[in-house]
Amino acid sequence: MNLIEKLGGYEKAKKIIDHQIDSEFQTEFFDVDGNYYANDYGKLLIYKNKQWVNFGAADIDIFSITDLENEAIQYRHQHNLYEAGDKVVVVEGMNLTIEQMRKIVDEAPAIANFYIPGKAGYTRMGSVLLDGAISLNDLRAAIADHDRTDYVSDIRNHISPMTIVQGD
Structure with a gap:
């Protein structure tokens, strides 16, 4: 069973992808209930009540946002669904x-x-x-x-090839 099926369909997957938390931590993971998780130098954080808090050890399945984004693209193409930005x-x-x-x-x-x-x-x-x-x-x-094609998923971590590096 793929991630989209585990979530109960494409619409829920799309909602998880589109509503990632914009904060000092990059949202890296999610669970089937739609909770978001981030990695803070080895500590797992969960987004609760509009803030990131330490997530204690628990037996829960979390999944990669990147994997979900890739599966969503494949799903859209297999089902002839197109969105703005699709090539x-x-x-x-x-x-x-x-x-x-x-x-x-x-x-x-x-x-x-x-x-x-x-x-x-x-x-x-x-x-x-x-x-x-x-x-x-x-x-x-x-x-x-x-x-x-040069894909930039996070513009903050992208340096233009036209950037001129100046010496001393």
Whole structure:
């Protein structure tokens, strides 16, 4: 059972992701009841009554916020749910997520040059292009562009590549 199922569905998972505590501690963990936890140099803290307090030893399952965020992205893509900020590629009127592009490229026979949507087939057709066929090289290029994208999850810990370091 994945985290989203343990929580009782995508809506509850989304609520946990969207309502993380903005404070001096970074929210790192949560439990199935929606409580948030942080790590303070080896001490586990829980957010209660609008403040972080030490969390004593207890037999409770806590889960990583990062793992939940990754599962939520996979869930949205598997169920064709899109939100602001999601990356999709439009190829001749067809929307493909990065996961769909990877699947098409990974399943392509070695000799194929094009994918034919609708027929879910591949062809090697040289210079004759069927209507709506998608170049596998174009998909590979889009995947490479996506993989080069610099994602910043916490801008406070990001230094721009354009930053100039001055000496003494």
